[in-house]
Amino acid sequence: MTNYPRDEFDRVPEFSTRVGSHHAHGWAQSAAAKGKDSKLRWVVLTAIAVLLIGGVGFFYGPSIADRLSGSESTQNTEATATETSQSLSAEPSESATPSSTIDDADVLYGQLIGVYNGASIAGTAGAGEELLTEAEFTNIVTDNWTRDAETSTVYYMSEAYRTTAEKAAEVLGIDEVLQTQNIPNRVTVVLGADDTLNSK
Structure with missing residues (x-):
């Protein structure tokens, strides 16, 4: 067996936490990709929720507003009718003839x-x-x-x-x-x- 003189490559520590650069780079890319996918997923879900709420408001909002305004107008009409009937009932059945002020x-x-x-x-x-x-x-x-x-x-x-x-x-x-x-x-x-x- 040929004996070669020892060089710097023979002085590798027995225990080392160093890994190949391709492994470290691959892990970083994977973690970054997962983080971007997670953020993108939440952005997409939020956009879909906003679009759904907007669509429901666009299609059903006017009918809800009409129902609300219709109920308010009905209440106002009923209140006016009640006030009118009360004012009519408060009036005397026979109009009083004003008496003459002339002696x-x-x-x-x-x-x-x-x-x-x-x-x-x-x-x-x-x-x-x-x-x-x-x-x-x-x-x-x-x-x-x-x-x-x-x-x-x-x-x-x-x-x-x-x-x-x-x-x-x-x-x-x-x-x-x-x-x-x-x-x-x-x-x-x-x-x-x-x-x-x-x-x-």
Whole structure:
């Protein structure tokens, strides 16, 4: 057997933890690949879950919202109906007629009152005279007004005839009562186009 001189390769320790470089590299690649696969798997699963939730919301969300809004509108309708019925039941069955604020003792029922037709409808002044007569006015004259009047008005000359004018307006359903000197009678009723006496 040939004896060769010992060199550096003959001085290998008996026990060593060193392994071949190809083994170490292979283990590192395997571990890295497993780590990447695990992370990728969780990313894919999360993406799938998000897509499923989004799809369910897209297809079923509007119908759920409609059902919720429908139930709310039904509740609102029922509440409104209940409030309406309660308000109607709270109202009296017969409407109370407002009492007159005019003191009849101050009304001059014998005072001359002129009733004039300013509506250009035949019989208007006569209808006013009839109502005033029924209200116990005794001195009434009728005629046509000099021009057409849009609004029915009762005029009086002075404060002494104000109550009488207001009573005549109340009887005839007239809202406008004015004081003026430019009238033919101390109390003058002009029935205008808004008058509804002939329709009663």
